[in-house]
Amino acid sequence: MNYVNQISVFVENKTGSLAQVTELLAEAGVDLRAFSIADTSEFGILRMIVDRPEIAEEVLKTAKATVVKTPVLAVRLEDKPGAMNHVMKVLAANSISVEYAYAFVSRDREFAYVVLRVDEPGSVAEVLMENGLQVLGNEELEKLQ
Amino acid sequence: MYWNQKCETMSREEMRALQSARLMDCVKRVYENVPVYKKKFDAAGIQPGDIKSIDDITKLPFTDKYELAENYPYGFFAVPMRDIVRIQASSGTTGKQKVLGYTKHDLELWGEVMARTLTAGGATSEDIVHVSYGYGLFTGGLGAHTGAETIGATVVPVSTGNTKRQIQILHDFGCTAICCTPSYALYIAETLAKMGMGPDDISLKYGFFGAEPWTENMRQEIERSLGIRAYDIFGLTEMIGPGVAFECDAHGGLHVNEDHFIPEIIDPDTCEPLPDGTPGELVFSSVTKEGMPLLRYRTRDICTITHEPCACGRTLARMSKPAGRTDDMLIVRGVNVFPSQIEAVLLDIDETSPYYMIYVDRVGVLDTMDIEVELRDGYPFDQVRRLQELSKRIKSAVESSLGIAANIRLVPVGTIQRSEGKAKHVVDRRNLK
Numbered sequence: 001m002n003y004v005n006q007i008s009v010f011v012e013n014k015t016g017s018l019a020q021v022t023e024l025l026a027e028a029g030v031d032l033r034a035f036s037i038a039d040t041s042e043f044g045i046l047r048m049i050v051d052r053p054e055i056a057e058e059v060l061k062t063a064k065a066t067v068v069k070t071p072v073l074a075v076r077l078e079d080k081p082g083a084m085n086h087v088m089k090v091l092a093a094n095s096i097s098v099e100y101a102y103a104f105v106s107r108d109r110e111f112a113y114v115v116l117r118v119d120e121p122g123s124v125a126e127v128l129m130e131n132g133l134q135v136l137g138n139e140e141l142e143k144l145q
Numbered sequence: 146m147y148w149n150q151k152c153e154t155m156s157r158e159e160m161r162a163l164q165s166a167r168l169m170d171c172v173k174r175v176y177e178n179v180p181v182y183k184k185k186f187d188a189a190g191i192q193p194g195d196i197k198s199i200d201d202i203t204k205l206p207f208t209d210k211y212e213l214a215e216n217y218p219y220g221f222f223a224v225p226m227r228d229i230v231r232i233q234a235s236s237g238t239t240g241k242q243k244v245l246g247y248t249k250h251d252l253e254l255w256g257e258v259m260a261r262t263l264t265a266g267g268a269t270s271e272d273i274v275h276v277s278y279g280y281g282l283f284t285g286g287l288g289a290h291t292g293a294e295t296i297g298a299t300v301v302p303v304s305t306g307n308t309k310r311q312i313q314i315l316h317d318f319g320c321t322a323i324c325c326t327p328s329y330a331l332y333i334a335e336t337l338a339k340m341g342m343g344p345d346d347i348s349l350k351y352g353f354f355g356a357e358p359w360t361e362n363m364r365q366e367i368e369r370s371l372g373i374r375a376y377d378i379f380g381l382t383e384m385i386g387p388g389v390a391f392e393c394d395a396h397g398g399l400h401v402n403e404d405h406f407i408p409e410i411i412d413p414d415t416c417e418p419l420p421d422g423t424p425g426e427l428v429f430s431s432v433t434k435e436g437m438p439l440l441r442y443r444t445r446d447i448c449t450i451t452h453e454p455c456a457c458g459r460t461l462a463r464m465s466k467p468a469g470r471t472d473d474m475l476i477v478r479g480v481n482v483f484p485s486q487i488e489a490v491l492l493d494i495d496e497t498s499p500y501y502m503i504y505v506d507r508v509g510v511l512d513t514m515d516i517e518v519e520l521r522d523g524y525p526f527d528q529v530r531r532l533q534e535l536s537k538r539i540k541s542a543v544e545s546s547l548g549i550a551a552n553i554r555l556v557p558v559g560t561i562q563r564s565e566g567k568a569k570h571v572v573d574r575r576n577l578k
């Protein structure tokens with residue numbers, strides 16, 4: 001399975017909403033690998049890649065947060081110029097549209113990853129791999145340093 | 146199937162002529178026999194002779210529940226006690242019970258309107274009717290009972306309680322129709338399943354459910370779990386009990402027995418009559434009643450009415466299911482808003498929960514309305530675009546239902562306070578300084 005489970009939390013757009021979420025995860029010892037915030041004037045969606053998504057989901061649900069788990073692709077980027085461009089070119093060449101994207105770096109700073117939300121992540125992962133790209137699975141994500 | 150084809154399918158002109166004659170007769174009777182009404186008429190400068198047709202009904206004063214309480218228990222009776230053969234009363238959540246006296250003729254009328262109700266659902270003299278509304282002062286049990294007797298069906302007067310025994314009776318007696326509250330019907334279905342039985346183990350074909358509000362979803366659930374067709378009944382003790390309005394197979398609203406109970410829809414604020422299709426307060430005049438006829442009785446129920454003939458062939462006006470009470474009404478930018486209208490919109494939108502809160506503010510001289518709507522638990526909210534589309538869709542549905550715009554704010558599951566009793570849906574901040 002070449003996708004990772006992203007945890008999204010729906011929050012009201014007001015101060016303190018995000019801190020509540022991050023505090024819950026910190027208390028549970030969940031390691032935040034990456035996050036992004038999409039917000040409008042009314043609401044925000046906090047999207048996170050964590051080392052243990054199941055635990056994160058459970059902790060947040062127990063705290064009555066509005067949580068959803070979404071499969072997204074985490075694509076490894078070579079540490080050289082044009083790496084991101086390569087990914088985008090492959091996607092464009094195969095008419096794959098991206099709902100949103102954000103990036104993170106592994107802790108040893110060896111690799112950067114771009115998180116992609118696409119329709120049908122399974123088949124998109126295949127396309128990317130056919131084009132020589134590496135796509136993380138959940139187990140690899142957990143082991144990632 | 147009609148019980149009384151002539152009355153249920155007469156032309157609008159014939160109905161208006163009948164209503165005119167009955168209204169004039171009723172006005173005369175109450176003026177002569179009910180001191181409260183004489184006083185009201187005199188105060189309003191109205192004489193019975195001023196009422197010459199149904200169009201003049203708007204000249205008459207209204208009657209409300211407070212007047213019933215002031216004249217408790219018999220102040221509105223229009224005949225001597227010796228002609229009253231039955232007393233029924235409403236359970237009444239606060240204060241005094243609403244007491245209704247029936248003459249022999251009134252009981253026959255009750256049988257007639259309930260017979261129309263049962264016949265519209267398909268019941269005949271061949272049926273065995275299981276009545277599990279409560280018997281007693283409450284009108285449910287005896288109302289269904291008298292209707293079933295009128296059509297010549299076999300009545301099984303079970304009343305309430307002991308659900309397992311009720312199921313045994315349904316099964317052993319081969320009951321083919323049931324009358325009870327919709328929530329009790331669901332409870333029977335649940336108990337039936339727990340006892341390891343299903344629709345095939347009973348002979349029910351149809352059910353007549355009323356005395357509390359219920360939704361289309363409940364209808365489907367009742368129909369599926371009991372293997373029956375389910376019909377709504379509307380009534381109120383002050384008029385006669387169940388049988389004021391009933392449902393046909395077209396499910397396009399409830400047919401009002403308007404030859405006996407003349408309906409009007411008014412603006413609860415200005416008391417002006419409202420046209421067909423506009424929500425407002427339902428008002429009834431029980432013009433053929435002898436014991437306690439009421440003129441322009443304000444029900445406090447909010448609904449719409451249509452006088453268009455129905456697909457079933459009936460010409461009797463149809464009322465929508467009551468969508469709330471006038472007591473909950475808000476006036477925003479001069480428009481009457483009922484929280485229940487918003488609830489009805491949300492029930493049609495799968496992505497949201499039925500929890501909502503309305504905030505009304507005044508910015509400068511303009512009223513603003515913000516509605517917080519909770520997402521449904523488990524809704525995949527991860528895409529901003531879809532949430533914005535959802536918010537837009539709710540906004541336009543609310544606007545087309547209320548006639549004024551509101552801002553929609555989607556909020557996380559559990560944000561809106563749950564209440565044990567009557568839910569609080571409105572925060573009006575216009576008067577706060």
Ligand SMILES: [Zn+2]
Pocket residue numbers: 393394395400455456457458459
């Ligand atoms: Zn009809």
